Amino acid sequence: MKLLSTLAVAAMAASSPLLAADTKVWQTSAELGAITTSGNTVGTSVTGKIDARQDLEQWSNQYIFSAYFKEDEKTNADGERVKERSAERYLISGKGAYKLNKEHDNLFVFGSHTDDKFGAFETYTTLAVGYGTRLFDAEHQSLDVEIGPGYFRGKRANEDTESGLIARGAASYKWQLSESAAFTQTLSIEYGDDNTRTVAESAISARINNAMQMKAAFLVQNDSDVPVDKKRTDTQTSLTLVYSF
Template sequence: MTIRITSALTLMLFGAQAHAAETPKVWTTQAELGAIMTSGNTKGTSVTGKIDSKQELTQWNNEYSLGGYFKEDEITDADGNTSTEKSAERFFVSAKGGYKLDDDFAKLYILGSYTDDSFGAYQKYSLVSVGYGDRLYQDDNKTLDAEIGPGYFSGRTADDVTENGLMLRTAASFNWAFSTTASFKQTLSVEYGEENTRTVAESSISASLIGKMQMKAAFLVQNDSDVPFGKKKTDTLTSLTFVYAF
């Protein structure tokens, strides 16, 4: 199911771009990386990273994202023997093509994403969604964008149960540049289905350091309404990363 969804998404995106190649490609990319290493009574290593790319064409606005999180702890047993134990491993990839309806921000979109989370309630989770998006508010330093549309999801839970079906996706993104060197961003997405409702929200603050280098502090919350026995419904991730734009 995951392979079919990914293949269909790839074909649709490449087909859309082939019809919209009126101008040379214009790319904007941000890469972020953060790592935490602890020693003493608690020893461990965690690494988080993400790459976001945007492509502007005359008729299309395309977005691509790739991210991952890894955590490994050093465990000491009663006999004093030490070993390393993986406690988190998550990878995420998504692609979205937006067909512009006017000179402002209204668009039709197609979105596909896939998440592999070895320790999550859903170890595999993929979706495809189509819908409509527009800018709801804008002033000198704030913007609010929203999207809504139907979709289809497929997931495999931690107890090896496969779930799939139709769902309704809504999403919003609020950006606030409250100074010339710092900004705040809030994103929220809700994927409502009969089997499960997934809600993902991220709050982040970014501050410029030197040139195109920034520092970003973020707090991410992911909630699944229906999870296997023994799994928690809500996962959180707090990160501090360096971001480079190019």
């Protein structure tokens, strides 16, 4: 918790000039998806995400909160029907990017914290700084990348705690397929001596109206070093409604 507090203070300090400035440009989206089954199989899964972006004269900032849980109803050894949670994950992240003279070039500070009750790491906190730029910019496509050093601290499912320096790289590709459809691909790699975490998401969205979209996404998270009873790769397929405001 102390490290997480430090992370939050650092992110806020990096963006303190924007807090005092005119918050004139906000782009926020909230997405929610849920599946409920009954009959022979009873269960509920819910996924949600809030993505808030702010574009000021000198700063560009992004704040993300996401959550996912899955709960099933099963029969125990005594023949009783009980509810059992099989997934519960929360992520919060923030990035403050200071714009340089060249368009799309920036210096950034990034922080994230993941709490995963059933993952290879129960908690995983990252703080990184670095440089970002746009490698490709066409009429309907763009590719943004960033790279820099950082620090991580994680608690494994077996209660072992690890921390150390990392090298973090990330990329975000956007392709506007039509006026109403878009494809996005994001990738982040955090390389360290103890563990390398790779997270990638492929998503396609279709606009229903000016504020509402339907989004289908496939998320992959891989850790290179996990306890013997855990798998290296977790995946999540989702279909959500996205409201933008």
